[in-house]
Amino acid sequence: MTLPDLDPDLAKDMQAIEIRIDGENRCLAAGKVAMPEIAKGEVLVRIHAAGVNRPDLMQVAGMYPPPPGASEIPGLELSGEIVATAPNVTQWKIGDRVCALVTGGGYAQYAAVPAAQCLPVPAGLSMTEAASLPETFFTVWHNVFDKAGLKQGETFLVHGGTSGIGTTAIQLAKAFGARVITTASTDEKCQACLDLGADIAINYKTQDFVEQVKTATNGKGADVILDMVAGDYVSRNFKAAAMEGRILIIAFLNGPKAETNFTPLLLKRLTLMGSTLRAQPVANKGAIAGKLRQQVWPLFENGTIKPVIYQTLPMNEAQAALDILRGGAHVGKVVLEVP
Structure with a gap:
């Protein structure tokens, strides 16, 4: 699918955080990977921030592999701007600010996301705050x-x-x-x-x-x-x-x-x-998204609930972010900001 209004270089490659394996050692490292291609029912999101979660820690350790067909890049939630949509996607348009649940791929500059798993960034919240919401x-x-x-x-x-x-x-x-x-x-x-x-x-x-x-x-x-x-x-x-x-x-x-x-x-x-959520069908996650949008998102806008963010780090410090989770001293979420 042709990607509209993107820099030609970005349309081919993007920055991402990958899991590097050296013998028994597994760690995160920055690298360049191919841009994801969107399929039917998906949107392409230019990621601004990505939430860090304990399943990411388990995936890096080799204990929680992504489901079949999912990105090998860690990251289960993100926020950003839609830059392309599949032809059959009607509920979102280019330029919409969204946060989304994904099966992987959050630690990157772009992600292909099922449209049904996107939610609007709640009014009054930053992209960083919005990235901390979907997974939990x-x-x-x-x-x-x-x-x-x-x-x-x-x-x-x-x-x-x-x-x-x-x-x-x-x-x-x-x-x-x-x-x-x-x-x-x-x-x-x-x-x-x-x-x-x-x-x-x-x-x-x-x-x-x-x-x-x-x-x-x-x-x-x-x-x-x-x-x-x-x-x-x-x-x-x-x-x-x-x-x-x-x-x-x-x-x-x-x-x-x-x-x-x-x-x-x-x-x-x-x-x-x-229960696990990651491998559930898009339809199931889309149904949850609909309930959140109707019953929970207004609670952000009226101040009843709020994001709880412990620390924000740049994406290239993803390993340090995981170390914070491993240490257990945090209260709330750790979020990566994506360049």
């Missing part, structure tokens, strides 16, 4: 609201409250009327969660979150639990859950295996769900 907001909405059906007045427990997922989940759950309990590793991080709207923040290094959740709910437990830890948290989540509670596991920072007693799962009639 798609994930939280899909799991907490679509799958678990969190309702107004229910109690919601999210582990890792200062992560990108955590800061998003706290704000969304509060915005839709839930009582929010979260866990974090330090008192300072707990305070950051409270500042975002959490009702209760538990320092899991000094307190037993099961006991604290039970105390906070008068013995009832949490109606919905969003867990990125797994491992020994599986059995503890069973104890912390309310009758007919819904537990979602979306990552396993404590490992993919656990020995657990399933008796509470049966006696409490719990629902245990697992």
Whole structure:
């Protein structure tokens, strides 16, 4: 497909961050790669910024390969300006400012993006702020609201409250009327969660979150639990859950295996769900985008929720950005600015 109004050199090559493999060592390095070609239903986006997420860290380590057909370039979310559209794309035009969820390719100057997975940059937000939104907001909405059906007045427990997922989940759950309990590793991080709207923040290094959740709910437990830890948290989540509670596991920072007693799962009639987003069909992600645009994007515009950005770095410092995530001291998102 001919690309309109692009510099001839850019129409052939672009700058990107690639995964370089040297024996057992895997790292990120800047390089030149071919420009992506857009297919039916896609738009070409000139990227201004890209969000950095823990799955990127796993991909670089060789633990989370992209799905078939996806770009090998890391980066699951981006913001930028549309510079070309496929002939069958009618909802977007050249010049539109968008942020988008992608299966890969965010750490680059251009990306081919399914039109259905694009959202407008919310009014009042910068491109950098917009780039921090898609991965966590798609994930939280899909799991907490679509799958678990969190309702107004229910109690919601999210582990890792200062992560990108955590800061998003706290704000969304509060915005839709839930009582929010979260866990974090330090008192300072707990305070950051409270500042975002959490009702209760538990320092899991000094307190037993099961006991604290039970105390906070008068013995009832949490109606919905969003867990990125797994491992020994599986059995503890069973104890912390309310009758007919819904537990979602979306990552396993404590490992993919656990020995657990399933008796509470049966006696409490719990629902245990697992989910990944990256390999889901475009139609599924497009449906999530539609709900976000209708129900969540206005909350940015009226100030109910906000992006939480810990640090911004230039794209050529992508390795340093991943090191920040690995260190775990961050609150919110790390974003790369693309030249």
